Amino acid sequence: QVQLVESGGGLVQAGGSLRLSCSASGRTFSTSAMGWFRQAPGKEREFVAAINWNGRSTYYSDSVIGRFTISRDNAKNTVYLQMNSLKPEDTAVYYCAGDFDWNMVVDGTCNYWGQGTQVTVSS
Numbered sequence: 001q002v003q004l005v006e007s008g009g010g011l012v013q014a015g016g017s018l019r020l021s022c023s024a025s026g027r028t029f030s031t032s033a034m035g036w037f038r039q040a041p042g043k044e045r046e047f048v049a050a051i052n053w054n055g056r057s058t059y060y061s062d063s064v065i066g067r068f069t070i071s072r073d074n075a076k077n078t079v080y081l082q083m084n085s086l087k088p089e090d091t092a093v094y095y096c097a098g099d100f101d102w103n104m105v106v107d108g109t110c111n112y113w114g115q116g117t118q119v120t121v122s123s
């Protein structure tokens with residue numbers, strides 16, 4: 001069983017930055033692909049970014065390319081999402097997710113999810 005706990009959300013002005021962290025329990029973290037998703041009020045959950053098990057491959061949604069960076073530290077069982085140049089439309093609950101299968105992480109069918117952390121960007 002893998003448990004994921006997000007942190008780092010908060011309120012920030014447009015143009016500002018936040019770094020989200022996702023701490024994972026369990027021995028399988030270092031062999032799992034990890035991802036970040038978000039869900040805004042009244043909208044469906046959407047993919048944000050993914051990173052493979054060793055951090056050498058990443059993938060981003062078009063809406064965050066050039067602004068967000070996903071990274072991981074397997075020694076700390078933690079994955080990060082650095083968010084720069086934030087926009088009001090980035091306001092959402094952000095979820096960390098993971099699984100052994102890269103495709104499952106990218107398409108959101110992965111088995112392990114955190115509880116989410118709120119990010120609010122004011123204009």
